[in-house]
Amino acid sequence: MFQLIIKEAADRMLDDAYWWYEQQLPGLGERLFSEVEICFEKLRQHPTYYSEGRENYRQIIVKNFPYKIIFEIIETDVIVYSIFHTSRNPDNLFG
Secondary structure (H helix, E strand, O other): OOEEEEOHHHHHHHHHHHHHHHHHOOOHHHHHHHHHHHHHHHHHHOHHHOOEOHHHOEEEEOOOOOEEEEEEEEOOEEEEEEEEEOOOOHHHOOO
16 A cells, blocks of 8 residues: 655645635535545555556546545555646645
8 A cells, every 4th residue: 555645735625625614505515525634545555446647646536526635655655746627727736
């Protein structure tokens, strides 16, 4: 199993998204967290299932939400750099 390392910027992005969704509908932020945690578990188990993109970064799509998780595999670590809203400019993937 791989070790998951979540960078501070990615954690802030998820926190911001959580609070935005909670303001829209109580409980929706929790649903986002649940879907992201499912993605994290997939990354712990099989991060190589997700193909490399730009500059060796990989991505996994968050089900039911317009977010993707941008990560890199370094040896046995999966480093999450960004939890990115798909409507934003992809040049700003890292916040």
